[in-house]
Amino acid sequence: MKIHQISLFVENKPGHIAAPARLLAQEGIDIRALYLADTQQYGILRMIVSDWEKAAQTLEAHGFVVKVTEVLAILVIDRPGGLADVLGALDGSGINIEYMYAFSDVRGDQAILIFRFADPDAAIARMQTAGINLLASEELLKK
């Protein structure tokens, strides 16, 4: 259920995202989802890629500081209220979302929500009870 996400520290300067992107391209690694959290000075580039171990190794070998974290991916119907339903399942649980981002799925009318929870196991249990569809990494990476 848990998905490995890799995060990179990048300075907020022209060209600083191109270098890691190029390295991943050279290794034939596909970026499935990407999100940049930024401040004026620097940012954190978060990515879900086709081979996280190889990606982390490659980037570290080139001097990048890489952090691997476990996130959850949730599939929702891309319609009004899709996100609200998922968040509704967490209501009253005290489960804290550290951050989240979303992207639409190429397969059509679905969207994928990526969550980082402070307590992913508690979140998984809660989602499953509520009948919410958590994606395994194979499903997420499949095109």
Add this chain to the structure above:
Amino acid sequence: MISSVLESSVADCHPANAPDYTPVAQLRRLQLERLQAVVARAWQRVELFRSRMDERGLTPQSVRSLEDIGKLPYTVKSDLRDTYPFGLFASPMKDVVRLHVSSGTTGKPIVVAYTKEDVDVWTSVMVRCLAGCGLHQGDIVQVAYGYGLFTGGLGAHYGAEALGATVVPTSGGNADRQIMLMKDFGVTAICCTPTYFLHLIDRAAELGVELKELPLRAGVFGAEPWTDSMRRHIESMSSIEAFDIYGLSEIIGPGVGCECRRHQGLHIFEDHFYPEIVDPATGTLLADGSEGELVLTTLSKQAMPMIRYRTRDITSILPGRCECGRTLRRIDRIGRRSDDMLIIRGVNVFPSQVEAALLQIEGTLPHYQIVLTREHGLDEMEVQVEVTPQMFTDKIGALQGLHDRLQSALDHVLGIRVRVALVEANTIERSQGKAKRVIDRRTL
């Protein structure tokens, strides 16, 4: 008769250390007599000193009290370069028994000279250093300072030998052999630079030699600044007691001052070296306890007297008497040199302060760089800190929190507002394994 209570300080009371306990009034009288004699000697024999005295309308008779030393002109390192090689000698070459050379970072080296009497004084102060560290006859002392033009090796060697110890003159280099001899000979004390000993610790671990199981019990470390955290590391990795020793070739070599077993500052052998602390920017004399540049006058040197030599080492004279009972004043451990000093918007800043602030936050020192610029006529200081794997988190709030902690630690330590920039790992240029710490882009 020695009671058991005193037994722990028996080593401190080595006969060689007797002058360390001279009553203060007697010590001051001796210092004045010697100061008057050395000023007269330099005035008679060293042209540069005499002309500087003339400019100020001074003669040796102007020195009537120890306080009068404040009237005398300073001597600086460039004076030694400008008069290279023999311009500051106060003895004819027939009386000079030894020359040492200190490598200059730029241009000519500097030369220092010793008469027989000077070598004897040097040896006597080194004996007092080592005896004060609790060493005595029967100790086996490995001298791993470089032997040769550098004063470290021979200075420690003569001292240890005169103390009655067995000397193993390994000089520097060849760590494997150092460790082998240390083990095979049952070496009990080592004299070297603290960083070289750190290297020996690492190498011994690689060779599977357990330093803690060796008889080695004392390390006398000097010739470069080192910190209390290095001391703790050294002492935890071996079973030695680590002592800080201070000296410089211009004054005599190692043995100007040394820690006693209380480890509360370094006693200066004041019967031979007179210490003052001055403001490095203005040269104004500072009171005991205030931090400034150490200025030393050799009170008994024959071949090359140094009057008010600006050492560029930053320290303070510690107020009060050491618990060990010595009457000799102490200086604080030297952590930095005035050469490193940066003046930012009129405030004195040392890279070592930046280092201390970063250590405070992270526990380990990240790579960092100080970049100075001038914007709209104002100095700006940016501290760039590489984000290490230990520091990195994928949460922006946590990273911002780290940034804020670094910011407030630096503001607090430096007393001025600086910019903190988190930068990507391995982006600060390293030259020969050491990062270049300061980039000054200010133009006047």
